[in-house]
Amino acid sequence: MSTTNTAYLIRGAKPLGTEATDLLINDGLIVATGAEAATHPAAAGATVIEAAGQIALPGMVDLHTHLREPGREDAETVETGTRAAALGGFTSVHAMANSNPVADTAGVVEQVWSLGRRSGWVDVRPVGAVTVGLAGTQLSEIGAMADSRAAVRVFSDDGICVFDPLIMRRALEYVKAFDGVVAQHAQEPRLTEGAQMNEGEVSAVLGLAGWPAVAEESIIARDVLLAEHVGSRLHICHVSTAGSVEIIRWAKSRGVNVTAEVTPHHLLLTDEMVKSYDPVFKVNPPLRREADVMALRAGLADGTIDIIGTDHAPHPSEAKECEWAAAAMGMTGLETALSVVQHTMIDTGMFSWADFARVTSTAPAAIGRVTDQGRALEAGEPANITLVDADARWIVDPAAMATKGRNSPFKGLELPGKVTTVFFHGHPTVLDGALATPRIVGAE
Amino acid sequence: MKHLLSTLDLSRADAIRILDIAEEMAAVGTREVKKLPALRGRTVVNLFFEDSTRTRISFEAAAKRLSADVINFSAKGSSVSKGESLKDTAQTLQAIGADAVVIRHGASGAPARLAATDWIDAPVVNAGDGTHEHPTQALLDAFTLRNHWARVNGTSTLGTDLAGMKVAIVGDILHSRVARSNLWLLRTLGAEVTMVAPPTLLPHGSNVWPCTISYDLDATLAGGIDAVMMLRVQGERMHASFFPNTREYSRLWGFDDARLAALDAQGQSETIIMHPGPMNRGLEISSAAADSPRSTVLEQVSNGVAVRMAVLYLLLSGDQQRPSGL
Numbered sequence A: 001m002s003t004t005n006t007a008y009l010i011r012g013a014k015p016l017g018t019e020a021t022d023l024l025i026n027d028g029l030i031v032a033t034g035a036e037a038a039t040h041p042a043a044a045g046a047t048v049i050e051a052a053g054q055i056a057l058p059g060m061v062d063l064h065t066h067l068r069e070p071g072r073e074d075a076e077t078v079e080t081g082t083r084a085a086a087l088g089g090f091t092s093v094h095a096m097a098n099s100n101p102v103a104d105t106a107g108v109v110e111q112v113w114s115l116g117r118r119s120g121w122v123d124v125r126p127v128g129a130v131t132v133g134l135a136g137t138q139l140s141e142i143g144a145m146a147d148s149r150a151a152v153r154v155f156s157d158d159g160i161c162v163f164d165p166l167i168m169r170r171a172l173e174y175v176k177a178f179d180g181v182v183a184q185h186a187q188e189p190r191l192t193e194g195a196q197m198n199e200g201e202v203s204a205v206l207g208l209a210g211w212p213a214v215a216e217e218s219i220i221a222r223d224v225l226l227a228e229h230v231g232s233r234l235h236i237c238h239v240s241t242a243g244s245v246e247i248i249r250w251a252k253s254r255g256v257n258v259t260a261e262v263t264p265h266h267l268l269l270t271d272e273m274v275k276s277y278d279p280v281f282k283v284n285p286p287l288r289r290e291a292d293v294m295a296l297r298a299g300l301a302d303g304t305i306d307i308i309g310t311d312h313a314p315h316p317s318e319a320k321e322c323e324w325a326a327a328a329m330g331m332t333g334l335e336t337a338l339s340v341v342q343h344t345m346i347d348t349g350m351f352s353w354a355d356f357a358r359v360t361s362t363a364p365a366a367i368g369r370v371t372d373q374g375r376a377l378e379a380g381e382p383a384n385i386t387l388v389d390a391d392a393r394w395i396v397d398p399a400a401m402a403t404k405g406r407n408s409p410f411k412g413l414e415l416p417g418k419v420t421t422v423f424f425h426g427h428p429t430v431l432d433g434a435l436a437t438p439r440i441v442g443a444e
Numbered sequence B: 001m002k003h004l005l006s007t008l009d010l011s012r013a014d015a016i017r018i019l020d021i022a023e024e025m026a027a028v029g030t031r032e033v034k035k036l037p038a039l040r041g042r043t044v045v046n047l048f049f050e051d052s053t054r055t056r057i058s059f060e061a062a063a064k065r066l067s068a069d070v071i072n073f074s075a076k077g078s079s080v081s082k083g084e085s086l087k088d089t090a091q092t093l094q095a096i097g098a099d100a101v102v103i104r105h106g107a108s109g110a111p112a113r114l115a116a117t118d119w120i121d122a123p124v125v126n127a128g129d130g131t132h133e134h135p136t137q138a139l140l141d142a143f144t145l146r147n148h149w150a151r152v153n154g155t156s157t158l159g160t161d162l163a164g165m166k167v168a169i170v171g172d173i174l175h176s177r178v179a180r181s182n183l184w185l186l187r188t189l190g191a192e193v194t195m196v197a198p199p200t201l202l203p204h205g206s207n208v209w210p211c212t213i214s215y216d217l218d219a220t221l222a223g224g225i226d227a228v229m230m231l232r233v234q235g236e237r238m239h240a241s242f243f244p245n246t247r248e249y250s251r252l253w254g255f256d257d258a259r260l261a262a263l264d265a266q267g268q269s270e271t272i273i274m275h276p277g278p279m280n281r282g283l284e285i286s287s288a289a290a291d292s293p294r295s296t297v298l299e300q301v302s303n304g305v306a307v308r309m310a311v312l313y314l315l316l317s318g319d320q321q322r323p324s325g326l
Helices: A035-039 A078-087 A106-119 A142-147 A165-178 A201-206 A213-230 A242-253 A264-268 A271-276 A290-301 A337-346 A353-367 B012-029 B053-065 B086-096 B110-116 B135-153 B177-188 B217-222 B235-240 B246-253 B257-265 B297-317
Strands: A007-015 A021-026 A029-033 A047-050 A055-058 A060-065 A090-095 A123-126 A181-184 A234-236 A258-262 A385-395 A414-424 A427-431 B043-048 B069-074 B100-105 B124-129 B166-170 B192-196 B212-214 B227-230 B272-274
Touching (some): A029 A035, A078 A414, A106 A123, A142 A165, A213 A234, A213 A258, A258 A353, A264 A290, A264 A337, B012 B135, B212 B217
Parallel strands (some): A090 A123, A181 A234, B192 B212
Antiparallel strands (some): A007 A021, A055 A385, A385 A414, A414 A427
């Protein structure tokens, strides 16, 4: 139940980039659109949001966020991470399971879910670990997490590959009982021992241990075949190579129930960045070649890759202020995702805003079984809406971000697109490009 | 030249300037008083996160012959072993008043980080970083090669490069910072390079390097070569399946007595055998080869001091021309 019954009238926004219209929000729902919005009884006392020229999108849904709580509150908390999410245009994030303790029990996922409810900036959906302690040997209590108040549907050992093929097979089979999906971090561990960056011409010169594309591709090939064999849902996290796109395209053509994700940073940055040895560019999977970047964009455009996942991975400064080999892997991404995707996919002519809504909202909500998100911008639907000034340009300043992490690889880059307004179940969490107030719900 | 981090970004003019100044520095080493006042009052810190007695004492001798004060900071027995970060160490050296930092580090790119950050202002000399580069080793190798080339051709060394020279680099290219630094510098100076190694010890992506790649040491030697540079091979590599065992490695890629005899039989009387040290006698090089008149191993060590004097002089004196007091 929403505690607010305030009405908002969004005027002149372009849903999915189409013709400008009005949207009337009341009591958490979109109650009218078009000409009916202004004449609807609820419009009388409504707060008017002038949005002429802005794009209206369904609130963005991230299937891949590291909120770090519990355990690494120095890196991020649910509160700071979800503030960042709201500012980035999100209304839902999936919190990855590699916290401390690991989210491998109903107790931990309910704690994260509850912290999300208390913060009120976005809908926090905990991801459950596939195996106990992410150790890869024993299935965690998937059923208990699915049946908990957190209603977990996405299971992942992200950060670590579910490497044992038998454990992976069992996990894929078992989650069927709960309409779950296994989100695989595809990384063959033996082929990536000590790996520091993409293996190729750049690593050869830099003398950094190589992370071969085949280490990702061989696991994806195995897992799509396993998913086909047992008839399960499989999701591939952060696809990073041209070869992976090819394998997933092939699997989909065979009818395998597989979905795939790409991060904004893999759509823009290449291993050339590593020449600086600046650990802000150290990430798992690593930045790849230009040819991979182009293949990922093409795969996203043709639907082989289903969604954008930020893999937002905040780290404290000391984890990056060191030599490359000692640095932590990961980049922040919540507050730059929209701009990077606009820059790489829309401004290049590969994508419409309807495509953008599909890969950042509709499809991730469907994969994560988040039923009240990723919906159409129509009367009767939950009012999860993000307004974007697509013509604005801004320079990325990590120090000005809401996330605790200062490890943005886009620092200093000028990017297009500013989130101006976000409605989360009818409540404005972002107004005029700044945080407004969280949506407070009753105590649990 | 503010720092010396790699040979990849070293221009031909800077390389030849270093070699020419090193030649004058070498002359100092033959005097009774082996000392110049050039860097009096300046402090050079040898910051060694990895054990390397040879390189450290070479830099120490170089700095002392230029009258600099030398501080040796080694990871063992220091705060580094208690987990102090590279940043804190660098800031400490800055506060102490280091005028130059010579750094040896196990992580590729650590010297580049020191140079790029505001942790320390002093010039940074890379004394070997991980499997990336070891530029002063390449410079001393080039200095040795240039002397040899001038002797063979009956020309003078000053101002010249290595045009037309054929050099083979043999061994564990994958893990070798010496190989990488030598490749870039030798190419800059006009030499032709052949890398000889088992395929497992060549980096993926090295196929685009400006050199010939060979798996066959005998064929490379038979093709005519002016210098053979043998790289140190860690016996432990066999545990990671880079090669079956040390004996097979030695048979196929070691400079053994048979290959030494083959050079003689082929009439390649001017071919020199180089090694950066420390050598694994009987593994990548036989004792007969290491001790033969072809071997330049000790000459390389002496040249190392002269080259490092030249580098420290150029980075610290601000004088880009000639050392004073020579």
